[in-house]
Amino acid sequence: MPSGTGIDKVKTRFPNRVFDVGIAEQHAVTFAAGLATEGLKPFCALYSTFLQRGYDQLVHDVAIQNLPVRFAIDRSGVVGNDGATHAGVYDIAYLSCLPNMVIMCPSDEAELVHMVATAAAHDTGPTAVRYPRGEGVGTELPERGEVLPVGRGRVVRQGSGTAILSLGTRLADCLAAADEVDGGDGFTIADARFAKPLDTDLLDSLAASHDRLVIVEENSPGGFSAHVLQYLANAGHLDGSLAVRCLSLPDAMLDHDSQSGQLALAGLDKAGIAATLRDLTGTAAASPKAESQSKS
Known part of the structure; x- marks a missing residue:
């Protein structure tokens, strides 16, 4: 879902770095794992509710191998009138039980920029950045993301x-x-x-x-x-x-x-x-x- 996740904008600038695998989250997760084994820095962008479909692959193809796949989890939290099928309210529970997983939750759009930079710099295991549906709170964006100390509030x-x-x-x-x-x-x-x-x-x-x-x-x-x-x-x-x-x-x-x-x-x-x-x-x-x- 390149338009829903905003990846279509990335593809405009980097057309050879974006792969749309369609509505096939299981394949998307394993595809990203394969890229990570070859030394690339994959970001797997999908909705929170649809990551549930790829959970088996996340466990076996990413977490057990401790691969540095970076999950950009859109629509985390309440999603409004899309209803229960699209509610992104379970991801912290089903991700935090996995060893070595780093889970980041930005409080505003500036924090999101920093956390994306942190995920890009983290090469020792999988990371997830979960962010909500809708607009930001109006915080001024930094020119560049700052790598945050992992596990520090x-x-x-x-x-x-x-x-x-x-x-x-x-x-x-x-x-x-x-x-x-x-x-x-x-x-x-x-x-x-x-x-x-x-x-x-x-x-x-x-x-x-x-x-x-x-x-x-x-x-x-x-x-x-x-x-x-x-x-x-x-x-x-x-x-x-x-x-x-x-x-x-x-x-x-x-x-x-x-x-x-x-x-x-x-x-x-x-x-x-x-x-x-x-x-x-x-x-x-x-x-x-x-x-x-x-x-x-």
Whole structure:
């Protein structure tokens, strides 16, 4: 699907470097694996929901051989009115269980540029960059991508008491929700960047210096939050008083709706995240009168 993935634009500039194999994802994955065995740097671009068709090839032809195939996974997360058949909500769960897989989740279009550069530079195993359907958030694009340290997140805002660990697309709404609840000063907000490998140093720091942790991802249960919880439990961070909440998509097939409607239903929009923060911290919602006075 060259037009759907945007690869048609790449073909205009590099006509001899783009191969359209049609709607044959199994072949696309093995084709990319073959290119990698010959020392090339293949990018396999497809929709998240259709990578499910090539999962057997991904495991046996890419992952077991630890080949540096780079998966550009479009339509990850909710996809709106295309419905349950096209929902890209399982990829973190079915990719993160594979050894040596690197999974990157950009929070905006600038991060996507950096992660594509990171994937291109990573020659020691398979990588995946998952990104959503639709437009970016309006972030200025860098002239060139910067290669990121693999498995390292970043702290976007430093606070205390409550930490929010966001993966991928939900970062902007996490920041907005924190601002709505208390001006944002009381919350540490971190961008995980990588679903795998986990940034265990970041997790240790957040768990040791906060009383509450909210993990936010636009993916099905069994994904990023599950791996974070497993690490926190095995590291002993859950033996004390740390309160943890996980916000992910529901354990249900997503019905036809707008993307914003699906996120709202899951509690993954600004309002839903803010509601979780208020519940966890015991902060009451501002009354309409108080909000109008604060704006005047």
